[in-house]
Amino acid sequence: MTDDATERHAPESERTMVRRAAPATAEPDPVLHLLDLEPAEGQPARRVPLGPVPLAIGRTPQNGLVLPSPDVSRSHCVVVVEGEAAVVTDLGSTNGTIVDGTAAQGPTRLTPGSRLRLGPFTLVYRSGRASDLARAEEVERDLARAGRYVAALLPPPIAAGPVLADWRFVPSARIGGDGFGYGWLDERRFAAWLLDVSGHGAGSALLAASAMNILREHSLPGIDFADPAAVLAAANARFQMDRQGGLYFSLWYGVLDIGTRLLAFGSAGHHPAFLMAPGEDAPRPLWVKSPAIGLAPDWPYRRAEAAVPAGARIHLFSDGAFEISAPDGRQLAIRDFLPLLSAPPLPGVAEPERLLRAVRGMARPGPLEDDVSLVTLDVP
Numbered sequence: 001m002t003d004d005a006t007e008r009h010a011p012e013s014e015r016t017m018v019r020r021a022a023p024a025t026a027e028p029d030p031v032l033h034l035l036d037l038e039p040a041e042g043q044p045a046r047r048v049p050l051g052p053v054p055l056a057i058g059r060t061p062q063n064g065l066v067l068p069s070p071d072v073s074r075s076h077c078v079v080v081v082e083g084e085a086a087v088v089t090d091l092g093s094t095n096g097t098i099v100d101g102t103a104a105q106g107p108t109r110l111t112p113g114s115r116l117r118l119g120p121f122t123l124v125y126r127s128g129r130a131s132d133l134a135r136a137e138e139v140e141r142d143l144a145r146a147g148r149y150v151a152a153l154l155p156p157p158i159a160a161g162p163v164l165a166d167w168r169f170v171p172s173a174r175i176g177g178d179g180f181g182y183g184w185l186d187e188r189r190f191a192a193w194l195l196d197v198s199g200h201g202a203g204s205a206l207l208a209a210s211a212m213n214i215l216r217e218h219s220l221p222g223i224d225f226a227d228p229a230a231v232l233a234a235a236n237a238r239f240q241m242d243r244q245g246g247l248y249f250s251l252w253y254g255v256l257d258i259g260t261r262l263l264a265f266g267s268a269g270h271h272p273a274f275l276m277a278p279g280e281d282a283p284r285p286l287w288v289k290s291p292a293i294g295l296a297p298d299w300p301y302r303r304a305e306a307a308v309p310a311g312a313r314i315h316l317f318s319d320g321a322f323e324i325s326a327p328d329g330r331q332l333a334i335r336d337f338l339p340l341l342s343a344p345p346l347p348g349v350a351e352p353e354r355l356l357r358a359v360r361g362m363a364r365p366g367p368l369e370d371d372v373s374l375v376t377l378d379v380p
Helices: 004-009 130-152 202-217 226-239 334-341 351-362
Strands: 031-036 046-047 055-058 078-081 085-090 113-117 121-129 164-170 176-186 189-197 249-257 262-268 274-275 284-286 303-306 312-317 372-379
Touching: 031 130, 078 113, 121 130, 121 303, 130 189, 130 202, 164 176, 164 351, 176 202, 176 372, 189 202, 189 312, 189 372, 202 226, 202 249, 226 262, 249 303, 249 312, 262 284, 284 303, 284 334, 334 351, 351 372
Parallel strands: none
Antiparallel strands: 031 046, 031 121, 055 078, 078 085, 113 121, 164 372, 176 189, 189 249, 249 262, 262 303, 274 284, 274 312, 312 372
């Protein structure tokens, strides 16, 4: 009898079990190096893989990545993966290769998230495992959806009537928690407000959306929405931070009586709104000092009043309009923004658009760091 036959007929306790290893099925998860081109100058967004073969970038067709702009040199720079990182080298371009706000001097190592500025174009360096980058893309899609939800709640401009309203809203790449709204409470009282939730991401955006819905639908039971102090107190009771994942928000809320031309207002941890009156050189701050919504239970919020003369303009804006980094690396503040409010208008350009252009002009190249909300109310 053969050994095989002997084994087949041996008692089960004496048999030898031979286990074969299952073939490997795990998919490889390589480290990827990528450049994400942000849309500009008519060029759509693109993702460009990097590797050990140098990627030449310039405006002429012989380059691996062509950026057609007179501000980009024919042979502008080259990017290559060396070891675990990418390195960019400027090729003597006219306008330089700007890495995170600084002109590259010699070969410059990039870190994940580094931003390359070439003329009007911005390239963002990404690096990581393929699976990690895929998860990051899904997070970015979630953020984009949250941002679109918030934007859908914003009111349309008002082009005619006793109060005119216009705005510009620019969400940041990380999505902050800006929100604003306005509308008539009755035939003579017009309410307007702007809020800014702490932090960034989907949580901040969703809290902003929740607060926006309550304010625009007047859904705080038993509250007189013509009384700013009552609105702030009720919002504070509703949105305590220990019930909002540690998030809180600033809020400016005002109500204009067009009969008396008195503006009643209050603020919760928010910088002032500003009133520009005809014939005055500087804007007047509209502000009441108090903590942000969600920080201090049972805080006694107060209201204040200001007369609004004919032809006046009220400015509401978020801190993303002034807490920006200048091209020279300085961190700007509200004092740098306020002179823009009294600058002369641009013919044919809406006031919020003029301000947004000025903000972009003060900021370093690339996307703005935080949500920017700019609202103007004109009272003829």
